[in-house]
Amino acid sequence: xRADAKKNYDHLLEIxxxxxxxxxxxASMRDVARRAGVGIGTLYRHFPTREALLEALLRESFxxxxxxxxxxxxxxxxxxxxxxxxxxxIALTHSHRGVIASMTAAIASPDSALHASxxxxxxxxxxxxxxxxxxxxARGDIDGTDLLALVSALAWLNDQPPFAARVDHLxxxxxxxxxxxx
Amino acid sequence: xRADAKKNYDHLLEIxxxxxxxxxxxASMRDVARRAGVGIGTLYRHFPTREALLEALLRESFxxxxxxxxxxxxxxxxxxxxxxxxxxxIALTHSHRGVIASMTAAIASPDSALHASxxxxxxxxxxxxxxxxxxxxARGDIDGTDLLALVSALAWLNDQPPFAARVDHLxxxxxxxxxxxx
DNA sequence: ACCTGAACACCGTTCAAGT
DNA sequence: ACCTGAACACCGTTCAAGT
Numbered sequence: 001x002r003a004d005a006k007k008n009y010d011h012l013l014e015i016x017x018x019x020x021x022x023x024x025x026x027a028s029m030r031d032v033a034r035r036a037g038v039g040i041g042t043l044y045r046h047f048p049t050r051e052a053l054l055e056a057l058l059r060e061s062f063x064x065x066x067x068x069x070x071x072x073x074x075x076x077x078x079x080x081x082x083x084x085x086x087x088x089x090i091a092l093t094h095s096h097r098g099v100i101a102s103m104t105a106a107i108a109s110p111d112s113a114l115h116a117s118x119x120x121x122x123x124x125x126x127x128x129x130x131x132x133x134x135x136x137x138a139r140g141d142i143d144g145t146d147l148l149a150l151v152s153a154l155a156w157l158n159d160q161p162p163f164a165a166r167v168d169h170l171x172x173x174x175x176x177x178x179x180x181x182x
Numbered sequence: 183x184r185a186d187a188k189k190n191y192d193h194l195l196e197i198x199x200x201x202x203x204x205x206x207x208x209a210s211m212r213d214v215a216r217r218a219g220v221g222i223g224t225l226y227r228h229f230p231t232r233e234a235l236l237e238a239l240l241r242e243s244f245x246x247x248x249x250x251x252x253x254x255x256x257x258x259x260x261x262x263x264x265x266x267x268x269x270x271x272i273a274l275t276h277s278h279r280g281v282i283a284s285m286t287a288a289i290a291s292p293d294s295a296l297h298a299s300x301x302x303x304x305x306x307x308x309x310x311x312x313x314x315x316x317x318x319x320a321r322g323d324i325d326g327t328d329l330l331a332l333v334s335a336l337a338w339l340n341d342q343p344p345f346a347a348r349v350d351h352l353x354x355x356x357x358x359x360x361x362x363x364x
Numbered sequence: 365a366c367c368t369g370a371a372c373a374c375c376g377t378t379c380a381a382g383t
Numbered sequence: 384a385c386c387t388g389a390a391c392a393c394c395g396t397t398c399a400a401g402t
Binding site for chain 1: 335
């Protein structure tokens with residue numbers, strides 16, 4: 001990548017992060033380009049789709065979340081590892097309002113720039129779930145997709161002002177439905 | 183209302199129903215006016231906001247849902263009444279893709295045309311919940327807003343293609359978390 | 365009273381022309 | 384190789400002018 005291109009790329013990513021933090025995942029692409037001081041075409045050259053920008057924005061967080069699944073698997077009980085990871089998922093999406101809808105859509109769209117990351121996250125969660133199931137700590141009739149659905153639903157509630165304050169409570173309700181009473 | 187106005191109103195409602203059925207609650211207002219064969223201003227005269235159109239569209243269904251809460255309260259056990267009503271809520275929103283987000287927002291916006299209906303629905307659900315709680319059939323640490331949040335989350339999942347097929351299963355999981363083991 | 369649609373201020377996305 | 388921004392095809396919403 002040419003030096004000027006790299007500079008634009010980095011700057012667009014930085015501005016994109018700020019704009020998404022302010023306006024959410026449906027932020028105006030035009031606004032990102034405008035505030036970065038580049039032509040709209042430059043934005044599209046570096047990030048051909050909104051999902052490509054979101055993916056670049058969340059790359060690091062996705063990797064951290066995947067890494068934390070491995071750490072939790074070693075350091076915590078199956079039940080604690082699972083709930084800890086679910087909480088981390090919700091925290092990540094909450095700091096990027098609206099991104100959960102893009103992530104959900106990406107699961108069904110192999111061509112989405114977010115597809116691979118979301119499939120990886122589902123696999124991380126599934127791994128923790130299966131471990132808890134193997135130890136008899138989680139109910140056996142759900143799979144990784146069910147788990148992703150439940151955490152996505154909580155993430156969505158977290159983005160709805162009337163419900164956001166109750167997500168901690170509802171998290172406990174759902175977590176205790178997943179985990180088998182000891 | 184003048185006869186020509188009434189005709190436009192009824193026709194817009196009919197076309198609006200069809201367009202929302204096809205494109206969901208975020209359907210193009212312009213498209214509704216276009217397909218109804220009236221000027222865009224006529225649409226806005228009869229339905230000043232998107233929520234006003236949705237409210238008119240759903241009026242009958244909302245009333246049926248409220249009525250069914252009363253019926254269930256008399257005819258069924260507290261637990262069956264509650265789950266039956268929750269299923270009806272999900273079915274209603276599922277036949278109007280995307281409307282759950284508008285309804286959720288309306289709860290926090292007293293000026294929304296959907297506000298009163300959503301508050302009524304929450305009250306209907308709360309009534310069935312409180313009855314189940316009084317009989318010891320539902321856990322006591324949730325209220326009408328929690329219940330609305332849970333059913334809204336399921337309704338949202340029902341609109342997400344990767345998860346729609348699992349909503350019945352997840353409904354059972356959440357219902358059994360609300361209901362106290364007999 | 366009611367209807368119309370031009371007008372305004374936005375979008376997302378593409379692509380010919382420039383450097 | 385990369386950048387630019389006009390151009391296209393849309394939006395939601397308002398409001399002066401017509402019937």
